[in-house]
Amino acid sequence: MNRILILATVSVVAFLAAVNAVAQDKGYDVFNPIAKYFAKGDADKLSAWFSDNLEVTIFSNSNDSSRNQARQIMKTFFRSYTPRSFEITHKAGRSNMKYALGTLNAGGELFNVTIFVSYKDSDYRVQHIKIERID
Numbered sequence: 001m002n003r004i005l006i007l008a009t010v011s012v013v014a015f016l017a018a019v020n021a022v023a024q025d026k027g028y029d030v031f032n033p034i035a036k037y038f039a040k041g042d043a044d045k046l047s048a049w050f051s052d053n054l055e056v057t058i059f060s061n062s063n064d065s066s067r068n069q070a071r072q073i074m075k076t077f078f079r080s081y082t083p084r085s086f087e088i089t090h091k092a093g094r095s096n097m098k099y100a101l102g103t104l105n106a107g108g109e110l111f112n113v114t115i116f117v118s119y120k121d122s123d124y125r126v127q128h129i130k131i132e133r134i135d
Contacts, residue, residue: 030117030124031088031100038104038113039086041078047071051118051125058131070129077131081107095119103134110134 030049037046050067057063058077065073083106090101096119104111116128 029091030098031091031115034100034115034117034126035086035088035102038102039083041083041106043071043074043078046074049117049124049126051127054126055128057129059133074129078106081109081111086113098124104131 034046034049037043037049047067047070050070052067054065054067054070055062056065056070056073058073063069063073081104083104085105086102088100088102091098093099097116098119099114099116102113102115104113110133112132112134114128114130115126117124118127
């Protein structure tokens with residue numbers, strides 16, 4: 001009897017946690033703060049959204065990086081190309097994996113930016129950032 005009660009309790013708690021995560025996910029846009037930090041060129045605050053390991057691709061140069069390495073790569077990019085504005089132009093995905101496309105105006109040039117995020121352990125984390133020059 002106690003085992004059944006324990007299993008029922010664990011099942012209810014797991015169900016409520018899943019419902020809560022889905023409810024939070026529907027009303028929350030992870031790309032709002034990420035876009036804000038892109039627009040400001042704030043690599044430190046942007047890196048708070050990075051996964052422990054992620055891919056950063058700038059001008060076809062791809063790096064599998066730790067969070068700190070990716071932060072340094074983004075700092076270097078923002079030093080070379082000071083952001084003026086960043087606008088998300090498209091968003092898509094599912095609740096556990098999303099991506100956004102955006103246009104970055106930086107250093108007098110325009111760039112296409114693609115950002116992939118995943119949802120794991122009740123948190124969104126950037127898995128891949130890709131920056132390409134618009135010709």
